[in-house]
Amino acid sequence: MSDQPSAADEIMDGVYHALRAHGYADLTMQDIADECSKSKSLLHYHYDTKEDLLVAFLEHIITDSAERIEAHADDPATDRLVAFIGWFVFDADAVDREAFHIALLELRTQGPFNDRIREQLDRSDRVLRGTVAGILESGIEEGVFREVDVEETAALLVATLDGARTRQITLSGTADDGVDPTYTRRVAEASLTRVIDPILAEGVELPPLADGIGELTRETGEE
Template identity: 60%
Template sequence: MSDDEIMEAVDQALREHGYAELTMQDIADESEKSKSLLHYHYDTKEDLLVAFLDDLLSDYEQRMACRDGRPPTERLVEFVARFVFTPEDSGREQFHLALLEMRSQGPFNDRIREQLERSDEILRSTAAEIITEGIDSGVFEEVDPERTAALLVATLDGARTRQITLGEANETYTRTVVEQALTQIVGPILEEGVELPDLDAVLADLDRDE
């Protein structure tokens, strides 16, 4: 049983059961392998979930690295577009709800908190790097990349959390906030004459890539 198969099983089990109720047997059931085989690789559920978070973040870093050669405006719109949940994204939303449950353990679990801190750093540094590149290439005005990135990530992460926790009544909330972030945060730092890619087109590209 490969590590990829194990991580895929964790992904599916989290979507199905959430974090709090998740068991090693649930993960084994998703992989059609025995629980004892999982314990051969990982002593506890915590060990497995920490490894899953590490794998998830490494995959995100690789996806972002593959886009390094694209224009900063395209990369920044894609970055914010990844926070959008549509009404059809129920499986993805359930997955992020499970991750939100895991985030609640951060104050009490050092190993999970380390992964959460890494996640926050990756998001902010990715946005800051894109903004810096845009400044250097003349498409963004001179702003503080780190502070602008921190505002952008806090806004988008807050929107995602709000939609997940409040459910169907806010099923288009992330889309609305992303549109406003592009207008109110990204728009003002664009140099004159520079335009952003169409959000719908970027979302469609992301759907094809998933």
């Protein structure tokens, strides 16, 4: 079986690199073609419009994220939860990752006006909240978490982490009092302390946040 990436995978990687380099608003099909070493005509053969390609890309990264989460399904619930929280942490020098998420944030703003994009964003939200709810349910069965409303706790945690990431990438460095580059890490630590620690069963300890950072992130840095 060949380990070579398929043409579809190469195109998706091209979209990732093009978004990171050019942002959403200025992105063109030619930019994507240049990044994946494919011709613009080949991209149009597979995708009629840039919107078609970007919707396919959103579907791709959500599916990829779900698969990476599933790959850790047999890990202890505490490890999985810390890895999920660490997923949202930006290191101070993660310039490329930040540029990509800025582009994604631009794309997300189209949700209210574009049904196809909103459908993928809804799916992403379901994956994130469902992941946390599933981890909490497993942890309750394992006896490491106390009984809690898993849906409510999942919604709170995802909103907190996603909000912290959005705040850091939109406000960091914009002014003297802008958000510092360790903001997502501090919010992640606070989430562990204020949300997760109180629901731990007696005698159970969480692994340190540092152990979870990077566990769910691809080696390429793609989210």
